[in-house]
Amino acid sequence: MTAPRAAIILAAGLGTRMKSDLPKCLHQVGGRPMLEWSIDLARKTGAERVVTVYGRISPQIGELGEANKTLTALQDPPLGTGHAVQCAESAMAGFTGNAIVLYGDTPLITPQTVEKVFAALELGASIAVLGFTPEDAGAYGRLVVKDGLLDRIVEFKDASEEERAIGFVNSGVLAAPALLLFELLGEVTNDNANGEYYLTDVVGLARKRGLKAVAVEGDEAEVLGVNSRIDLAEAEASWQRRRREDAMREGVTLTAPETVFISHDTVIGRDVIIEPNVVFGPGVTVEDGAVIHAFSHLEGCVVRAGADIGPYARLRPGADIGPGARIGNFVEVKKSTFGPGAKANHLAYIGDADVGAKANIGAGTITCNYDGFGKHRTVIGEGAFIGSNSSLVAPVTIGNGAYTGSGGVVTDNVPDDALALGRAKQVNKDGWAPRFRAAMQKRKAER
Numbered sequence: 293m294t295a296p297r298a299a300i301i302l303a304a305g306l307g308t309r310m311k312s313d314l315p316k317c318l319h320q321v322g323g324r325p326m327l328e329w330s331i332d333l334a335r336k337t338g339a340e341r342v343v344t345v346y347g348r349i350s351p352q353i354g355e356l357g358e359a360n361k362t363l364t365a366l367q368d369p370p371l372g373t374g375h376a377v378q379c380a381e382s383a384m385a386g387f388t389g390n391a392i393v394l395y396g397d398t399p400l401i402t403p404q405t406v407e408k409v410f411a412a413l414e415l416g417a418s419i420a421v422l423g424f425t426p427e428d429a430g431a432y433g434r435l436v437v438k439d440g441l442l443d444r445i446v447e448f449k450d451a452s453e454e455e456r457a458i459g460f461v462n463s464g465v466l467a468a469p470a471l472l473l474f475e476l477l478g479e480v481t482n483d484n485a486n487g488e489y490y491l492t493d494v495v496g497l498a499r500k501r502g503l504k505a506v507a508v509e510g511d512e513a514e515v516l517g518v519n520s521r522i523d524l525a526e527a528e529a530s531w532q533r534r535r536r537e538d539a540m541r542e543g544v545t546l547t548a549p550e551t552v553f554i555s556h557d558t559v560i561g562r563d564v565i566i567e568p569n570v571v572f573g574p575g576v577t578v579e580d581g582a583v584i585h586a587f588s589h590l591e592g593c594v595v596r597a598g599a600d601i602g603p604y605a606r607l608r609p610g611a612d613i614g615p616g617a618r619i620g621n622f623v624e625v626k627k628s629t630f631g632p633g634a635k636a637n638h639l640a641y642i643g644d645a646d647v648g649a650k651a652n653i654g655a656g657t658i659t660c661n662y663d664g665f666g667k668h669r670t671v672i673g674e675g676a677f678i679g680s681n682s683s684l685v686a687p688v689t690i691g692n693g694a695y696t697g698s699g700g701v702v703t704d705n706v707p708d709d710a711l712a713l714g715r716a717k718q719v720n721k722d723g724w725a726p727r728f729r730a731a732m733q734k735r736k737a738e739r
């Protein structure tokens with residue numbers, strides 16, 4: 293039987309290098325705050341208790357932790373990573389399983405990697421640390437390994453020349469039985485170059501007790517910590533790459549994957565084709581076999597099986613495009629449903645509308661849904677035909693199979709199968725043009 297698991301997420305740091313009014317861990321990757329990636333990671337690896345450690349200057353971090361149903365602990369003032377974990381002790385009261393420490397600014401770590409760290413404890417280690425070997429070991433804490441076991445972690449500032457030459461470094465992820473972790477933290481002092489209580493000191497303390505510590509090797513790309521906007525962009529690029537590859541593995545065709553931007557909750561079905569330069573905001577589902585043509589922007593919408601979107605389409609929240617329906621170029625759809633096979637092929641705004649199956653909406657059609665005070669609905673019946681350049685002034689209902697004449701302003705409901713003409717009647721004046729030209733030429737000559 294594996295021991296119960298818990299996670300402590302450290303997010304009380306200042307994040308000064310972001311140069312931002314927004315706390316660092318609230319900056320987004322894949323359209324989701326970095327802190328939520330860490331919480332999600334903890335849960336995916338079976339943490340039954342999750343504690344978010346936040347600072348006084350970033351109460352929003354605590355609030356987001358609570359919104360995600362984690363326990364929270366305030367660290368005020370921040371005195372180092374070891375102190376941060378200690379601040380979570382009362383939130384961890386009564387928990388006797390294994391605890392893992394994660395950071396709120398490392399959004400790319402996978403559950404498989406965290407699983408390896410917990411597994412090391414389950415195989416008998418008292419402490420397990422996730423290490424990696426970066427191209428440039430920079431100022432990371434160095435992992436001192438002796439006879440295959442982790443002997444201690446030396447922070448860069450405190451390291452000797454010899455220790456600084458070690459290429460295997462600390463990612464920050466560390467796991468131990470919770471009770472042991474807090475016991476060891478009680479012995480940590482701030483007698484070091486930074487004057488901080490280092491979490492990393494628990495490794496040396498455990499070794500002194502004859503306990504076994506191990507380092508698990510991870511991948512540099514996963515443990516990337518975000519400290520600046522440049523790191524943030526790198527994390528985003530890396531996340532997007534991973535997500536696009538997942539989509540392709542699941543049977544989605546991306547013609548130019550590097551130009552498609554996906555959100556954390558995007559759902560894309562099998563045999564969907566996505567052309568270049570498509571952006572998925574949050575809350576999008578695309579069902580099997582749909583095609584999203586180039587330069588389309590989608591958020592908060594559903595594209596049903598076999599529908600055909602774009603190029604240059606904009607689907608806004610609440611758009612629900614039915615099976616086999618078609619939304620063409622420069623068509624914007626908001627809070628509207630399209631029935632099976634319905635079409636709006638060119639240049640239209642369809643907002644707050646229900647469009648029946650197989651209805652055809654001509655180019656230039658606008659639903660006039662807003663009167664400056666409220667939004668009103670337009671209902672277009674099955675098989676209705678909306679002539680080009682129509683203004684449908686909501687609330688209004690166009691019946692099943694009805695037609696509206698091109699250029700019409702439709703203010704009254706249209707019965708089923710009727711033709712609505714909402715435009716001025718055309719008048720032809722025979723022979724008018726030559727008379728006009730002659731008059732104008734004469735006037736010009738007289739000037």
Ligand code: UD1
Pocket residue numbers: 302303304305306345367369370371372373374375376395396397431432433434445447461462463464489490491492517
């Ligand atoms: C830490 C590790 C180092 C490791 C590196 C990986 C220690 C002593 N050092 O160093 O070995 O190589 O991470 O990136 O642990 N935080 C708090 N409260 C604090 C201080 C930090 O919550 O008082 C949080 C920060 O918000 C951040 C994380 O802990 O999420 C790491 O803090 P940071 O100051 O970046 O540690 P490093 O110096 O990078």
Ligand code: MG
Pocket residue numbers: 517519
């Ligand atoms: Mg750091």
